[in-house]
Amino acid sequence: xxxLAAGVSLPLALADSGNDKPCWRLxxxxxxxxxxxxxxxxxxxxxxxxxxxxxxxxxxxxxxVCDDGARVLGEIVNxxxxxxxxxxxxxxxxxxxxxxxxxxxxxxxxxxGLAPGVARMxxxxxxxxxxxxxxxxxxxxxxxxxxxxxxxxDGYSRYGRFLAAGEAHVVFxxxxxxxxxxxxxxxxxxxxxxxxxxxxxxxxxERAHFAYYLERLTDSGGDPDFRPSTDKRFESTPQxxxxxxxxxxxxxxxxxxxxRAAYVRNGTIPDLAxxxxxxREHTRGTFRPASRQLDDRPPMGDIADRKAAGPVRGDLMDxxxxxxxxxxxxxxxxxxSAERTATMRQLVDxxxxxxxxxxIY
Numbered sequence: 001x002x003x004l005a006a007g008v009s010l011p012l013a014l015a016d017s018g019n020d021k022p023c024w025r026l027x028x029x030x031x032x033x034x035x036x037x038x039x040x041x042x043x044x045x046x047x048x049x050x051x052x053x054x055x056x057x058x059x060x061x062x063x064x065v066c067d068d069g070a071r072v073l074g075e076i077v078n079x080x081x082x083x084x085x086x087x088x089x090x091x092x093x094x095x096x097x098x099x100x101x102x103x104x105x106x107x108x109x110x111x112x113g114l115a116p117g118v119a120r121m122x123x124x125x126x127x128x129x130x131x132x133x134x135x136x137x138x139x140x141x142x143x144x145x146x147x148x149x150x151x152x153x154d155g156y157s158r159y160g161r162f163l164a165a166g167e168a169h170v171v172f173x174x175x176x177x178x179x180x181x182x183x184x185x186x187x188x189x190x191x192x193x194x195x196x197x198x199x200x201x202x203x204x205x206e207r208a209h210f211a212y213y214l215e216r217l218t219d220s221g222g223d224p225d226f227r228p229s230t231d232k233r234f235e236s237t238p239q240x241x242x243x244x245x246x247x248x249x250x251x252x253x254x255x256x257x258x259x260r261a262a263y264v265r266n267g268t269i270p271d272l273a274x275x276x277x278x279x280r281e282h283t284r285g286t287f288r289p290a291s292r293q294l295d296d297r298p299p300m301g302d303i304a305d306r307k308a309a310g311p312v313r314g315d316l317m318d319x320x321x322x323x324x325x326x327x328x329x330x331x332x333x334x335x336x337s338a339e340r341t342a343t344m345r346q347l348v349d350x351x352x353x354x355x356x357x358x359x360i361y
Contacts, residue, residue: 024062026069033076040080044097048141050179056097057104065111074117077101081121083301089167090125090299095143098125098170102183103142110191119198122189123205123304127160128170129185130209132248139171142181155225161241162216162225164299186255193259194268196275200282205304206252207322208287212303213249214330215289217242221340224295239340246344247351253319254355260317261356280316284308288326291333320352 033040046053060073081098083090090098098121105118122129139148146166149159159169172183192198218224222238229236263269285308314321327348331341 021064023064023066024069025066026072030059030076031069031072034072034079037079037082037084040076041091041093041097042080044077044080044100045093046096046100046103046142046179046181048096050100050103050142050176050181053100053103053179053181056100060101060114061104061108062111063109065113068113070111070113071117074114074120077114077117077121078124082124083299086302086305088299088301089146089164090169090301092143092145092168095125095128095168095170098128099142099172099174099181099183102170102172102185102188103181105188105191106182106184107187108191110195112195115192115195115198116201118188119192119195119201122185122192123201124301125170126205126209126304127163127300129172130206130248130252131160131173132244139174141171142174142183143168143170151225153227154229155223155227156241161223161245162213162297164297167299189252189255190259193256194263196278197282199256199260200279203253203256203279203316203319204284204287206249206256207326208304208306210246210249210323211287211289211309211326211330212306213242213245214327215292215294218293219334219336221336221344224293239343243344243347246347250320250323250348250351251355253323254352257317257319258356258358276317280312283312283316286310286312286322286326289330289333293334320349323348323352 030043033043043059044056046056060077065073081090081094081101083094101118101121110118144159145168149157149163149167149169151157157163163169172185175182189202192202216224218238220238221242223241224238226236226238226241260269260272260275264272264275269275287306288309312322314325316322324345327344328341330336331344
């Protein structure tokens with residue numbers, strides 16, 4: 001037994017207190033993945049049929065991680081799923097890896113230190129993580145190649161608006177009972193929102209996406225890629241999908257504020273002032289749309305990484321006010337009609353409040 005104990009490096013280590021559960025120690029061979037993006041992508045890629053999802057689960061799914069291991073796991077997540085540079089679209093393997101991370105951390109308690117890394121991953125895929133998960137899973141796989149996200153003859157793609165060419169997309173709404181895979185984003189975001197740094201990262205990404213989205217709409221607040229349907233039974237307008245997307249984006253920010261309030265009530269956040277101060281310290285600033293319509297289509301990672309237009313003004317935690325300020329400024333600079341502005345404002349108001357008061361359990 002002494003020989004075995006000396007010759008085998010076990011991944012579990014005793015916690016400081018004998019009453020605590022043992023922590024899992026990140027092996028040196030796995031720690032090295034944080035500095036090797038190619039190897040990290042390979043380690044996180046579960047394959048199209050999710051046959052390697054178990055290996056990803058063994059790497060990431062731990063209640064308690066020793067020392068700085070949880071933080072390093074977050075670095076591994078980012079190394080394996082993040083685009084290699086600005087302007088570079090995500091590969092199919094990176095997108096599948098992002099799905100695997102969300103699936104293995106679904107409905108689990110994320111250890112201290114890991115949450116910011118996972119939040120950065122979701123920000124990196126802000127369009128995919130923001131899709132309405134009620135959409136049927138036509139893809140039937142964890143990620144799709146770029147060609148499947150191209151616009152159809154009606155100027156529509158189920159994967160979102162204003163998508164970059166050549167970019168693979170995560171299908172977070174996909175589930176697979178055989179592989180025990182469910183990547184429900186709502187529950188993952190709820191867990192991440194306990195951490196002020198992760199909260200700030202997600203909040204920044206949503207506000208950056210909102211500004212990015214507005215600056216690509218027409219002066220009438222419509223989709224420039226819209227094409228009238230050839231099927232006259234289904235009448236549509238250029239404003240239909242932008243309205244849906246604005247509802248979803250407003251709801252995502254409302255969700256964050258809902259989780260914050262719930263965690264204050266149940267004691268998860270014991271000091272709201274301290275939590276809000278930490279969120280503000282980690283927030284990069286405010287995000288404003290360009291004063292003219294833009295027609296470029298940057299990859300998702302560039303959307304969340306856009307530079308802040310300046311410091312946050314007003315109450316950061318009044319998400320509705322932050323959205324209204326951006327929307328009103330955009331409408332004024334683009335001379336959007338008062339009627340269209342009022343409609344969009346009402347959508348923001350309705351769906352922010354709706355999300356704020358809806359429960360997830």
